[in-house]
Amino acid sequence: MACRVVTADGWVGNDHEDLDPSLPWLSTDRGMRARWVGRAQVRALVLDRREAEHTARRISGDDRLVLRATEAPPTSVAAARQWERAYRYIRESSVAAATEENGDGVWEAELHRHATLATLSAFSTTFQEALERAAQTRPAPATVRRAIAFIEAHAQEPITVDDIATAARISTRGLQYAFRRSREMSPTEYLRSVRLAGAHDDIAHGASGIATVARRWGFGSPSRFAAYYRRRYGHAPAETLRDT
Numbered sequence: 279m280a281c282r283v284v285t286a287d288g289w290v291g292n293d294h295e296d297l298d299p300s301l302p303w304l305s306t307d308r309g310m311r312a313r314w315v316g317r318a319q320v321r322a323l324v325l326d327r328r329e330a331e332h333t334a335r336r337i338s339g340d341d342r343l344v345l346r347a348t349e350a351p352p353t354s355v356a357a358a359r360q361w362e363r364a365y366r367y368i369r370e371s372s373v374a375a376a377t378e379e380n381g382d383g384v385w386e387a388e389l390h391r392h393a394t395l396a397t398l399s400a401f402s403t404t405f406q407e408a409l410e411r412a413a414q415t416r417p418a419p420a421t422v423r424r425a426i427a428f429i430e431a432h433a434q435e436p437i438t439v440d441d442i443a444t445a446a447r448i449s450t451r452g453l454q455y456a457f458r459r460s461r462e463m464s465p466t467e468y469l470r471s472v473r474l475a476g477a478h479d480d481i482a483h484g485a486s487g488i489a490t491v492a493r494r495w496g497f498g499s500p501s502r503f504a505a506y507y508r509r510r511y512g513h514a515p516a517e518t519l520r521d522t
Contacts, residue, residue, distance in 0.1 A: 279305045280361065280397045281312075281322040288314035297351055301358045302365075304401040306347040321365050323393045330394045337398075337427055338408035349402035356444050357400040360432065364396035367435055388434075388476070395431030399445060421448045422460050426468070433472045434495055439465050473497065474510050481518045488515045 282302035283290060290297045290312045297303050302321070303310060331345040352358040368389055398405045409423045428445035429437075442465050443453040457465050473495040480491045489500045492515075497503035507515050 279322055279324045280401065281305070281310075281320065282362070282365075283312045283314060283318050283320055285314040285318035286316065288312060288318060292350075295350070301352055301355070302361050302400070303350045303352075304347045304397070304403075306350050308350075310350060321362075321369075323365060323368070323397055325394055325397060326390070329390065330398070333391065333394050334398060334403075334405040334408070337395075337430065338405060340408045343404060343408050345404055347401060347403050348407070351402075352400045353402055353406075360441070360445070361396055361400035363435060364392065364400075364432060368393050368396075388480070392431065392434060395427070399428050399431040419456055419460060421446045421453065422456050425453060425457070425465060429465070429469050429472055433469060433476060436496065437469070442469070470506065471510070474506055477503070477507070477515075478511060478518065481515055482521075484519075488519065491515075 280302055281304075283299065285299070288299045290299045290303055290310065292306075292308050292310055294308055297310075299312075327345070331343065334345045335341055335343045352361060371389055405427075409427065410420050425442050425446035425448075428442055432441075439453065440450050443450040446453055448456065453465055457463060457468065461468060463471075477491050477495040477497070480494070481488065485491050492500055492503040497506070504514055511518070
């Protein structure tokens with residue numbers, strides 16, 4: 279579980295350490311406790327451990343990875359803020375989905391995946407260690423793998439190349455160069471490909487409203503989305519929808 283207690287006067291920690299109560303934290307084997315005086319708002323993402331471990335193994339390429347938290351605090355203040363933005367997006371999207379007469383199973387599954395990736399990207403876990411190890415055996419450097427993990431976690435948010443570079447712990451120019459060398463594309467092109475793949479999956483599974491799906495995946499212009507989609511899949515989004 280990743281959590282933050284928003285309160286004017288609070289404490290977060292365990293028997294071994296006190297944490298900054300203004301930042302979110304991740305449950306560890308040592309356990310975590312929170313106390314506060316007066317009113318508080320608890321923001322929490324509770325993950326399915328098996329599902330989270332499956333996702334971590336798929337991205338890292340380590341089929342034997344045992345997922346666990348290694349540190350309770352986020353990896354940085356920037357990572358904490360990104361997790362907060364992801365939390366708000368997931369909460370608002372969940373509320374919006376709950377008001378619909380017919381629930382969208384595809385959208386619900388995507389929100390679960392988004393919560394998992396956002397948390398894996400923001401906190402120190404064995405997943406992060408697996409990404410570092412992979413750099414020794416895979417052609418993509420660790421910075422690119424961190425960037426890819428961040429992109430997959432936040433593809434539905436209005437992230438920029440600067441955000442990706444910060445998450446990858448490299449300069450924006452350095453990230454551009456690393457992507458060109460290892461992926462033969464820019465970070466922006468990779469982000470677009472992830473968004474297109476997500477939109478394609480939603481449409482292929484019967485999600486209603488092509489324009490809605492496009493907006494969900496960060497494409498503000500339906501015509502531009504259709505052009506990118508046709509270039510990637512060889513036909514219009516409407517044809518995919520008709521084939522479902």
